Amino acid sequence: MKKILVVDDDPNILQLVKIQLQDAGYVVLQATNGYEALEILANDRPDLAIVDVMMPGMDGFTVTKEFKRTTDIPVLLLTAKGELEDKERGFLAGSDDYVVKPFEPKELLFRIHAILRRYDKAADDLIQAGSLMINRQSYEVSVGYKVLLLPLKEFELLSLLASRPNQVFTRDILLERVWGFDYEGDEQTLNVHIKRIRGKLDQLTKDVVISTVRGVGYKLEVLA
Incomplete structure (x- = not known):
């Protein structure tokens, strides 16, 4: 049975x-x-967290960053604000x-189900x-009988992006999950790896592309 942490x-x-x-x-x-949410996280392992943005002391953006700094638990932000800037802050977090x-x-419930399905x-x-x-x-990437062997970091990066098509991954999240939290390099390393993967994918298939979301990060798209 899936366990969900609600922070509000x-x-x-x-109660609702x-x-x-x-x-x-x-x-x-x-x-x-x-x-309280961070205390729970230190002792338990929910499958997903629903976090309110407008909270005193520590807002939802900060909570999300703290969650993502130490875990890969998916976070759904719940807020009264709908402006584009707030959505961007949420995804950047x-x-x-x-x-x-x-x-x-x-x-x-639909959005929770969709997130959990992607993480599964x-x-x-x-x-x-x-x-x-x-x-x-x-560690093989293939299309039909064509097989592509990638260096480990490129493979991990492509696997992560492909696991959740059309979802935007921030640069920070990609660096943390592929290179580790203690990575001290810069975003240029990520950009170079993405460029290499794009070149190899282009030779393998035309229906899968990695798109840049300006100011945020990258997402993998499956073209119709």
Whole structure:
């Protein structure tokens, strides 16, 4: 049974989301602020976190950054703000999705399901995106009978992007997950690896591309 951590300083929202999630079959953990959330995270391992943006002391953007700094738990931001700048801040912090209050409970459940499905896929030994097949056991990338062997970092980077097609990964998240949190290099290393992967993909298939999201990061797209 999947476990979800809900972080919100509004007790009414906490109760509403708890009821909806429990009715959908999830186990619910609750925190009323970012500090409580980090304490829970130190002792437990939720499958997903729903985090309110507008909280006193530690806002949702900071909570998300702290979560992503130490774990790969997906984060869905919940907020009353819908401006593009706030969405951009959320994705830059490492969030996986963004729901604006007031929200329909069904929409929240749909987005939770979609995020969890993407993360479950990331753990698979075989990842398929369009005609591209990635085997995480043999470290092979193939299209039909064409097989591509990539250096380890390029393979890990492509696997991560392909595990969640059309999702934007920030540069910081890509660097942390592929090179590690203690990596002291700069973004140019990431840019060079992306460029190399693009060149190799272009020779292998035309229906999978890595797109740049200006000011944020990269995403892998499957073209129709």
